[in-house]
Amino acid sequence: MTVVKNICCIGAGYVGGPTCAVLAYKSPDIKVTIVDLSEARIAAWNSDNLPIYEPGLDEVVFACRGKNLFFSTDVDAAIQEADLIFVSVNTPTKKSGMGAGMAADLAYVESATRRIAEVAKSPKIVVEKSTVPCRTAQSMRTILEANSTSEIHFDILSNPEFLAEGTAIKDLLNPDRVLIGALQTESGIEAQNALVDVYTHWVPKERVITTNLWSSELSKLAANAMLAQRISSINALSAICEATGADVDEVAFACGKDTRLGSKFLKASVGFGGSCFQKDILNLVYLSTQLNLPEVAAYWQQVVIMNEYQKKRFVRNIISTLFNTITNKKIAVLGFAFKKDTGDTRESAAITLIKDFIQENARVAIYDPKVEAEQIYMDLSEPGVVDTQKQLEKNIQICQSAYEAADDADAVVIVTEWDEFRDDQLDYEKIYAGMKKPAFLFDGRLLVNAAKLRQIGFKVSVIGKNELAGTA
Numbered sequence: 112m113t114v115v116k117n118i119c120c121i122g123a124g125y126v127g128g129p130t131c132a133v134l135a136y137k138s139p140d141i142k143v144t145i146v147d148l149s150e151a152r153i154a155a156w157n158s159d160n161l162p163i164y165e166p167g168l169d170e171v172v173f174a175c176r177g178k179n180l181f182f183s184t185d186v187d188a189a190i191q192e193a194d195l196i197f198v199s200v201n202t203p204t205k206k207s208g209m210g211a212g213m214a215a216d217l218a219y220v221e222s223a224t225r226r227i228a229e230v231a232k233s234p235k236i237v238v239e240k241s242t243v244p245c246r247t248a249q250s251m252r253t254i255l256e257a258n259s260t261s262e263i264h265f266d267i268l269s270n271p272e273f274l275a276e277g278t279a280i281k282d283l284l285n286p287d288r289v290l291i292g293a294l295q296t297e298s299g300i301e302a303q304n305a306l307v308d309v310y311t312h313w314v315p316k317e318r319v320i321t322t323n324l325w326s327s328e329l330s331k332l333a334a335n336a337m338l339a340q341r342i343s344s345i346n347a348l349s350a351i352c353e354a355t356g357a358d359v360d361e362v363a364f365a366c367g368k369d370t371r372l373g374s375k376f377l378k379a380s381v382g383f384g385g386s387c388f389q390k391d392i393l394n395l396v397y398l399s400t401q402l403n404l405p406e407v408a409a410y411w412q413q414v415v416i417m418n419e420y421q422k423k424r425f426v427r428n429i430i431s432t433l434f435n436t437i438t439n440k441k442i443a444v445l446g447f448a449f450k451k452d453t454g455d456t457r458e459s460a461a462i463t464l465i466k467d468f469i470q471e472n473a474r475v476a477i478y479d480p481k482v483e484a485e486q487i488y489m490d491l492s493e494p495g496v497v498d499t500q501k502q503l504e505k506n507i508q509i510c511q512s513a514y515e516a517a518d519d520a521d522a523v524v525i526v527t528e529w530d531e532f533r534d535d536q537l538d539y540e541k542i543y544a545g546m547k548k549p550a551f552l553f554d555g556r557l558l559v560n561a562a563k564l565r566q567i568g569f570k571v572s573v574i575g576k577n578e579l580a581g582t583a
């Protein structure tokens with residue numbers, strides 16, 4: 112029976128860092144080394160100021176760093192020492208070439224796999240942790256097998272990660288399930304059991320699911336597609352609510368009480384963001400197209416189309432409410448991260464909204480409690496967002512508080528559901544006093560009590576709610 116004593120994780124990002132830190136925290140008998148090509152990222156992991164913000168992460172890392180948890184740029188040494196290697200590198204949507212805008216870019220997975228093949232001097236269990244298209248493990252196997260000898264044998268497992276940002280540590284300490292796929296060969300099953308033993312250091316055995324490799328790979332894309340589909344479904348309903356006077360919170364609550372549906376992931380919003388949902392659905396759409404299943408591709412594509420529609424619909428409502436023009440008006444954007452409790456801005460709805468505001472020549476003041484100004488400028492300078500540096504300097508202001516952002520603004524737009532924007536935490540009377548009148552507030556997260564803010568004097572518009580239609 113294989114017993115894992117030394118683990119290497121290639122990729123010290125949002126997944127590799129927290130996942131393997133929790134693994135080390137819960138398994139003092141295993142040495143865990145997390146490696147990355149980025150010197151800056153590794154230096155940050157070795158400092159007091161970790162490179163990602165995630166509640167509870169500091170405690171976990173500081174408890175075992177230097178004991179059985181190490182961060183390093185020496186990829187080769189860590190590969191050579193390890194019995195088991197997680198490949199947890201980025202798999203972004205391809206920007207150019209075949210499948211551009213749809214397929215996952217597997218260049219990082221391939222280069223990490225080639226590195227393992229080149230430098231390994233003993234048998235390894237290689238674990239695909241990155242989210243990848245179904246059958247990627249086959250390509251990894253081909254690369255590794257081409258380099259295996261009688262002394263060096265490689266087994267490949269699929270172990271997709273289901274953590275959500277903002278709750279990563281909670282999710283990792285107490286996962287709904289851990290999924291491990293393997294080739295159903297004697298050696299594949301032995302490797303699978305070795306990884307089961309690692310997880311059962313802290314995860315109850317009944318929550319560790321073992322499947323074949325391809326089921327495991329596809330289940331990851333499937334889970335994300337279904338979660339995003341629920342958001343697009345409730346967002347589609349939010350448009351009907353606004354037109355009829357039905358209240359999207361009430362509809363979600365009533366539907367969610369059906370135990371067959373469940374209440375989670377039914378919060379209407381300005382649109383889902385994050386590095387995963389859109390990327391993984393597009394990945395599934397591409398896979399379906401490649402498999403000559405156009406109806407299946409169109410079905411999943413609609414989840415993304417609805418998400419884009421929701422963002423456009425929100426912007427259109429803002430412009431029409433502000434008397435059909437926002438030129439030179441000041442819009443305060445509260446929140447830039449793609450959800451609360453993270454500093455991650457990848458695919459954040461805020462980026463799309465701000466791009467549209469700037470195209471209408473509005474002035475935009477942004478406040479987010481966890482996103483650095485430098486990151487905001489970087490995101491807005493991406494091709495196709497804010498066209499010129501001059502426009503960026505002239506039209507964008509990064510603020511240190513919600514009050515500063517809202518000062519003299521025509522409208523406040525709540526984009527991220529940070530707790531500090533709630534009406535029992537932020538002094539909305541103070542915000543109102545400082546704004547131009549009429550003072551408009553657009554709640555893209557169903558975060559505030561609209562009636563309370565209307566009493567203060569705000570003109571409030573909330574996704575999925577329309578008081579006028581309701582009373583008509």
Ligand SMILES: NC(=O)c1ccc[n+]([C@@H]2O[C@H](COP(=O)([O-])OP(=O)(O)OC[C@H]3O[C@@H](n4cnc5c(N)ncnc54)[C@H](O)[C@@H]3O)[C@@H](O)[C@H]2O)c1
Pocket residue numbers: 121122123124125126127146147148149152186199200201202219220222223240241242243272273274275276386387
């Ligand atoms: N972010 C999430 O919440 C989340 C959750 C579940 C799954 N995933 C999946 O996990 C994977 C990683 O996502 P992430 O958010 O951690 O990405 P990330 O960009 O934060 O981190 C990836 C890291 O891998 C490093 N890297 C790339 N190629 C390398 C190589 N050859 N050798 C060493 N280091 C290398 C990069 O420098 C980077 O630091 C993706 O496939 C993603 O879809 C992400």
Ligand SMILES: O=c1ccn([C@@H]2O[C@H](COP(=O)(O)OP(=O)(O)O[C@H]3O[C@H](CO)[C@@H](O)[C@H](O)[C@H]3O)[C@@H](O)[C@H]2O)c(=O)[nH]1
Pocket residue numbers: 242272273274275276277335338342375376377378379380381382383384385386387388449450451
């Ligand atoms: O009811 C909801 C729930 C979420 N969101 C939005 O959806 C996006 C994604 O949120 P969430 O799923 O909580 O965060 P992620 O970190 O993107 O996590 C998803 O993507 C990860 C990467 O694959 C998976 O591991 C997780 O299981 C999956 O939840 C965010 O913009 C949320 O604001 C809504 O609008 N309404």
